[in-house]
Amino acid sequence: MERQDIVVFLALAEELHFARTAERLLLTPASVSQSIKKVERRLGAPLFTRTTRRVELTPLGRQLLDDLAPAYAQVEAAIARAVATGHGLTGDLRLGYMSAAITRPLLALIDSFRAGTPDIKVSIQETTLADLYGPLRRGEVDLCVLPLPVAEPDLTVGATLLSETALLAVAADDPLARLTSITAADVADQTFLFAENLPGYWIDHHLPTNSATAKVTSLAGFQELLAYVVSGHGVAVVGAQTEQFYPRPNLTCVPLEGDPTFDYALVWRTDDEIPLVRAFLTHVMNQRTS
Structure with a gap:
């Protein structure tokens, strides 16, 4: 998964709303939908169930969220620490x-x-x-x-x-x-x-x-x-x-x-x-x- 796709997935998993996710990430709803569909094609199964009234995580989506969220947080923290050290921010x-x-x-x-x-x-x-x-x-x-x-x-x-x-x-x-x-x-x-x-x-x-x-x-x-x-x-x-x-x-x-x-x-x-x-x-x- 590319970083942008990870960011979109984690945001949508939190918001459970395509329009709000797009607004939060400064993207279009279509871009959010395309990113999720790309990941779903790679995984071979849906991450979200979508109806006209609600968006919910599938069991696969919940599993990916549980595995991915803490790992991604660690990566982001490592990058932040590296940037801080590089700029003398320690x-x-x-x-x-x-x-x-x-x-x-x-x-x-x-x-x-x-x-x-x-x-x-x-x-x-x-x-x-x-x-x-x-x-x-x-x-x-x-x-x-x-x-x-x-x-x-x-x-x-x-x-x-x-x-x-x-x-x-x-x-x-x-x-x-x-x-x-x-x-x-x-x-x-x-x-x-x-x-x-x-x-x-x-x-x-x-x-x-x-x-x-x-x-x-x-x-x-x-x-x-x-x-x-x-x-x-x-x-x-x-x-x-x-x-x-x-x-x-x-x-x-x-x-x-x-x-x-x-x-x-x-x-x-x-x-x-x-x-x-x-x-x-x-x-x-x-x-x-x-």
Whole structure:
């Protein structure tokens, strides 16, 4: 059997529908039918029973599927490994991420990436707001999903993986918690809590009020920030999934006027784009356009 005939047979055995198989393989239904008939002539018996209403495997078709599918998967895996090795796509890819909100889309991308590059080991490491760019610059991770904006000359920003609504975290007994939308005037006298060591441009971007007059307090990290919020020591701009992933008694998140967002994008060292990084970035782009 030629490779194309194997691919058509396995797809039809899964779809049990000629038109859907043709659409999946970017072929015409006639091409699918011709391929199956060619194999059936070689084997001397039908692989499928066809009626106007359904397509089913014959006992011979079921036997061929059981024998052929695992063997073909092994061949495809061997070819994928050879291609990966030939292009330098082996080894460990270390991915950093910040915020539990990004884990689901990130892990979905990692799973599909691993399926096509079985010899690449992908590990993930959670990073922190207080050390936003440190893991990348110290070489602890090869790629990192970071909250925007990132305006650093030694770092390159790629595809945005998640965009979530930005909300204002306040204590549940704060008068602000009773508002349906918070304006700049509502928080003019508030103390805004941010993690320490964040760039000034990053803080200015996320402040919902005039940055020149805003009162800002820096804390050790995100967990400390939330502790201060629920105790009434200030407010903080957070992502919409904060209440789900970081629940706290007495914590409420209120919409901000203008519906600002928290955007998370892939970032890497500009002068150190290793083959594994390029491969993952290409995979992400292909997934977004498919």
